[in-house]
Amino acid sequence: MRLILYSKPGCHLCEGLQDKLEQVEGIDFELEVRDITTRDDWFAAFQYEIPVLCRVRGDNQEVEEQLPRPSPRWSVLQLEQMLQKYLVNNDSE
Template sequence: MGVAATMAGMVGRPPSIALLGRQRQRHRWVLSPLGCASFSSSSSSHSKARKLVLYSKPGCCLCDGLKEKLQAAFLLSGPDSLHDVDLQVRDITTNPHWEKSYQYEIPVLARLFSDGTEEKLPRLSPRLGVELIQKKLASALRE
């Protein structure tokens, strides 16, 4: 998907999300049907990649803040690197089940297993720094 298609699909999203995809070749936002967008490493294997789902909705400032911190955390290197993590962002307003389940809890971050099941992760404080978010996610994905 080219930058123009990505930018067109990012209407209503913060500009930093689209720009981040352009600045780094290693990571990109991938838009898919059903109100989902995903941020992934182009060098990772999708079958072996660790996967996270972020339930969100347009206009949610907490959701937008977490998305930006997650993007920054994915770009950090080191022993807790998240370079092989695929993040799928799901717009709860596009699915009645998601909206009913998460309308009062968003943003909700969940680990997605290969069999399609999900495990809701503990809420990340909006005050956490990017490095601490990286460490907490790496720890949760190791379990």
């Protein structure tokens, strides 16, 4: 499973979520961090929404599905439980 985190430099919410994602141990996923300031389309789509977390789905073509925004107050365990719900339980779709 692959996750994409849309973020930008200096965003404390983005950095906090990235740190917590890197601490998740119970779920196997690859994390790609995308800086929205590097592409106009990403910036236009997410400038007021970051951090945005998406999972990549699809066999031949990559389809991004935006996940619900985790609370910045969540612990790593709470984040892992949310990912369990959206990644592991829906993996067969």
